[in-house]
Amino acid sequence: MQCQYGFAKGLMLWYAPLSLNNQKITIASSIDYYQDSEPFDYSTTTVPNVITKITSVDYRNNIDPAMKAIKDYTRIIDKVKTLEMDMGKEYTANGLDAMRKFYYLKKQELMESGYNLEKFFIEYNDNWFSMNKKSEED
Numbered sequence: 001m002q003c004q005y006g007f008a009k010g011l012m013l014w015y016a017p018l019s020l021n022n023q024k025i026t027i028a029s030s031i032d033y034y035q036d037s038e039p040f041d042y043s044t045t046t047v048p049n050v051i052t053k054i055t056s057v058d059y060r061n062n063i064d065p066a067m068k069a070i071k072d073y074t075r076i077i078d079k080v081k082t083l084e085m086d087m088g089k090e091y092t093a094n095g096l097d098a099m100r101k102f103y104y105l106k107k108q109e110l111m112e113s114g115y116n117l118e119k120f121f122i123e124y125n126d127n128w129f130s131m132n133k134k135s136e137e138d
Contacts, residue, residue: 050076050114069114076113080120083110088128096138 050073052065069076083106091099110117129138 047116047119049116049119051116052114072113076115079109079113080115083120084124084128087124088132091129091134092132095134 050069052069054063054065057063058065083103086106087099087103090102107117110120
């Protein structure tokens, strides 16, 4: 078996083509995979966008908070995008300290939605803020 290098849905990976016995199809099995990280990032997990917790009461009542979050995902993402835009407007109009104060006023809403705050700041910094900051000190 010879390994090959390729792309799958925007991901770089090494894969090994396999022929299934008695089948006339070939499948590829990845032997190396990077998700949301750089090569040789040895993180053991990838944290989801929306974090859900289950309680014993939920379990007893057959309530699945993960499914609820999936069904509510569009509303949660809309809330995140609105917060990003509003923080950008606040920063543009009044600077970094005003943006921080604005965030602290809205932070609880984002936490209650279950959205991953660490991911929010990484994406916000990588996207809007890094392209629009007024000074290197920001």
